[in-house]
Amino acid sequence: MERTRRDFMTRVGGIVAAGAVVQAHAAAGSKTKDESEKTAALTPHKQPPLPYTYDALEPYMDARTVELHYTKHHAGYVNGLNAAEAELAKARDANDFRMIQHWSRKAAFMGGGAFLHALYWSCMAPPASAEREPRGALAAKLVNDFGNIPAFKAQFTSVAETVEGSGWGVLAYRPEDRRLIVLQAENHQKLSPWDATPVLCIDVWEHAYYLKYQNRRADFIAAWWNLVDWEQVAKNLDAAP
Ligand SMILES: [Fe+2]
Incomplete structure (x- = not known):
């Protein structure tokens, strides 16, 4: 059974990447290094494959939204995270941290977006194949931590x-007291506690629903429950640390 945070991050989204290792200063394309100096390697992040076709979530989520969301928005966050980390490496390389606040903020924003989108896609399935309701140990855990499953759903929906x-609704596991908690994230990274691991999320940025639902976010959320895997x-x- 997978138990480590690294395993979890790898599985949900390529935050721990599997690509070729590049040298930070090479990625940054900057100065020549003295051979005696060591430069930390960067591991580029990769967008995980979408686990279904663009139209697989119809009728609750339209194909065009899924295509744009995955190929433009999600991909943009992965690319943005790589760019931010390359800039941070360049700053270390040059010992020039004048832009550290900007690139640190970018890394948090892009990294949050990359991670949450990967989790988002992985936690949905075509409506005919998805488990309709939580079962077994998960259902028992939700009842224990929220009183009953409708109460959990009501809090998450709200x-x-x-x-x-723009932001997210998130169900997360907090190891300190071994509880599931519902979180609200603004953008991708704000309001996020440090010690909780997301296990389910819904994207409520307008790009997630506007083509089909326009301003009716509540209708989108109600439909999304039919897609949760x-x-x-x-x-x-099970894999959360
Ligand atoms: Fe999104």
């Missing part, structure tokens, strides 16, 4: 509906 602007959520909980 959190997602009330995100100010509870079996995958259970696996994520």
Whole structure:
């Protein structure tokens, strides 16, 4: 059974990447290094494959939204994370940290986007194949931590509906007290506690639903519940550190 954080991060989204290792200063294309100096290697992040076809989530999520969301938005966050990390490496290489705040913020924003989108896709499945409701140990855990499953769903729905602007609703596991908690994330990274591991999330940025649902975020959230792959959520909980 997978138990490490590294395993979890790898499985949900390529935050721990599997690509070729490049040298930071090479990626940054900057100055020549003295051979005696050591430069940390960067591992480029890769966007994990979409686990279904663009139209697989119809009728709840339209094919065009999935295509644009995956190929433009999600891909953009992965590329943005790689770019931010290359700039941070360049800064270390040059010992020039004048832009450290900017690139640190970019890395957090892009990294949050890359991670949450990968989790988002992985926690959905075509409506005919998805587990319709949580079962077994996951269902018992939800009952234990929220009182009952409708109460969990009501809190999660409310959190997602009330995100100010762009953001996410997140179900996360907190190892300190071994509880599942519902979180609200603004953008991709704000309001996020350090010690909780997301196991399910819903994207409520307008790009996630506007083509089909326009301003009706609540309708999108109600439809999204039909796509949750509870079996995958259970696996994520099992793998959470
Ligand atoms: Fe998104």
